Amino acid sequence: MGTIYYGGSATPIHIDDRALAHLKVVVATKLRRGESFTLSWKHPEDEERGRSTIWLHPSIPLRFVFDEPESPELSREWLEELAQTANSSGGMMLVAEHIENGDDEPEDTSPQAVEVSRD
Template identity: 45%
Template sequence: MGTLFYGGDARFELSDRLLAHLQAVIGMKLRRNESFFLSWVIPPEEGNGRNAIWVDNGVPIRFRYEGSRPPRINREWAETLALSANTNFGLVVTDETIEADAHGGHELQ
């Protein structure tokens, strides 16, 4: 389990695999000076609900990985995440399986 550090004190535990994909997408968006929401579901064992944060170049963000080797990037999943970042809902974390989601996600063709 890795950690996403956001702003001053916010920290969120996410899998190394998810973090690597988020780093790729967030890096691409911020290089283009594009701001967006990032949101994900909080699992029941952590209390349920959803997190949403506004990501822009003015807020420090750091990725800390538990493992020392970077995971292989699933291009289709990264593209699906990147496409969702361009919607009103922002970058909505989805499972790695590539499917259209009920919140306006995109299916790759």
């Protein structure tokens, strides 16, 4: 489980390492271009129902921390899907990765929900 530390907030945002690796690529690309946008995610099932959104801006400090020392292999399709949501008027939405399981049905293996520490 990776973590995003955003701005001066003492509230870490916990995201699966694989999902975080993909988010990092898309977020860094947008911020490097000087683009501001929102990032939204659904709350995990063990938390109060709903979703959260943060405003990402190039001038606000942002740090990605991964539990795993090795970077995962990235999915071009997932990166493109995340980038497409980031470029929409609704902002970037953490969408699940779709993996073909050979049955012509995509398997949803990544959480769409993100845990936010309430310490």
